[in-house]
Amino acid sequence: MRGFYIGRFQPYHNGHHTMVSTIAEEVDELVLGIGSAGDSHSAHDPFTAGERIMMITKAVREYEREDDLVTYVVPIEDLNRNSVWVSHVQSMSPSFDVAYSNNPLVVQLFEEAGIEVRQSSMFERDRLEGSDIRQRMIDGETWRDRVPDAVVETIEEINGIQRLRTVAEDDVVERWEAKNGSGGESVHRDDH
């Protein structure tokens, strides 16, 4: 049996990794779908699809060895039409028998398409949440104990913390300018 588990994995953390270990008890093969694959370099989605492929491919080797799990990592870009998203996923992924997700929209779209969806409880959600882990990286707080070692290695290799801090700062400036104006007018007037 082949399963499919999709997430943004920004970054892939120990909550996702625990979910994969649970899934490994139920399937022989697992497709890990990297959602929002076209997004990167923002505070919400700092890492590219390729970087997330590295994190996940290296991390799940543990389960390939221990549980004989066969894994495939497939990047999946977003579409602006939810109604055809499941077909889009199916067009990019090896075929699968069951989907795993705790995301209510994803669950609904798969179920409406007649695909079985299995949900799990959230593991240590107070510690294992992507947005919180990204904030800890920005603030210089501990985060390494919340992700697999392979993810620490990848983030260090790509200098990911520095990137995240830079793009997060840009996001704050953009949000401030969207709310208060860029000050472009006064700069323009000063030119005369």
Ligand SMILES: Nc1ncnc2c1ncn2[C@@H]1O[C@H](COP(=O)(O)OP(=O)(O)OP(=O)(O)O)[C@@H](O)[C@H]1O
């Ligand atoms: N701690 C966790 N335990 C179990 N499942 C989780 C956990 N965290 C996330 N998931 C599930 O994994 C899938 C992918 O999640 P996602 O990559 O959005 O992580 P996230 O921690 O919710 O990140 P973000 O805060 O960036 O949205 C979703 O179905 C999500 O519900």
Ligand SMILES: NC(=O)c1ccc[n+]([C@@H]2O[C@H](COP(=O)(O)O)[C@@H](O)[C@H]2O)c1
């Ligand atoms: N219309 C669409 O493009 C569509 C619909 C549902 C989910 N998704 C994607 O699936 C992924 C779901 O992952 P999360 O559970 O991590 O949010 C996200 O990348 C999300 O953007 C996309």
